[in-house]
Amino acid sequence: MSDPTRPAGPPKTFFGLSAPPGGRVERLIPVGSPAVGQSTLPLIIIQGAKPGPVAAFVAGLHGAEYVGIEALFRLARDLKTAELAGTAVLIPIVNMPAFQARRAFVCPIDDRNLNRVFPGRPDGTFSEVLAATLMEEVVGRADCLVDLHGGDLVEDLTPFCLCLESGRVDVDRLALDLARVFDLPIIGAIRGRGGGWNAGGSLMAAAAARGVPVIIAEVGGGGRLPEDDVERHRHGLMNVLRQMKMLPGWPTLGTAPVMVADMVWPLSDVDGVFYPHVRAGERVRAGTVIGLLHDYFGNLIKPVHAPASGLVMFVTTSPAVMRNGALMGIGVLEG
């Protein structure tokens, strides 16, 4: 059902494009400039037959996190405009240079982590320009935003959803509702600017600061594309559209989530070789050995101890670790 309190108005535009009611648009949008480097953004606008809110779904800010990318391809194919109220705007691959280069974490054009440079700068490096463009043309025009991630090429991950406290009660309430209906087994409602998890520079933090209800959903990892993981993301997105009253029916929930209050990321303090002793999804107690660090001759340097009790949310699976590189993420349980 469409929201009767919302004025009908003409369909919203993104990058100067809109689709007529009941129609859709697919277009490769050029981004960047000859000075900072150029690439493209695949933009999909799906305009419901009925008026309603704008839901923005993006994936591939980290170009090798494939599950979210595939889930948006599927959603775009599955969504029926006759049932949809409002606009779904999808960008399945935000970081095209990283996707094409199969590059983990950073964009190969400027070696920046796109999810640390938001809200970006129109006169900055390629990643900063890309971030500013996304904020202006998509995020600032959306009534809600889902940023799909997963473990990167060298990470194993247990599915979780994150939202951030922005300080605006209505925005935060909707964000937490969206995190709940995404129906993943762990929800992290991160307070303030984030504690152990540094939200600074993330799309989530920038969108929340602009008053857009936003969640991050993380599923999959290791460069793989398992059907179950793709379906998890797709299911969550369909639930978000139902929660926003953009699709008929109610969200269907199958999981009683564990609530996480904060995340800590134990870092390596040496360049070396890492052997994790825990897996994603495992519970750990503060002080227990969660892995070993060896030197480049194969000798033990030191064991790594859990800095807090909680749930292992992701683990670096590559043995190659550098000083200040994340070894894993541990979710600190609420209460």
Ligand SMILES: [Zn+2]
């Ligand atoms: Zn990511």
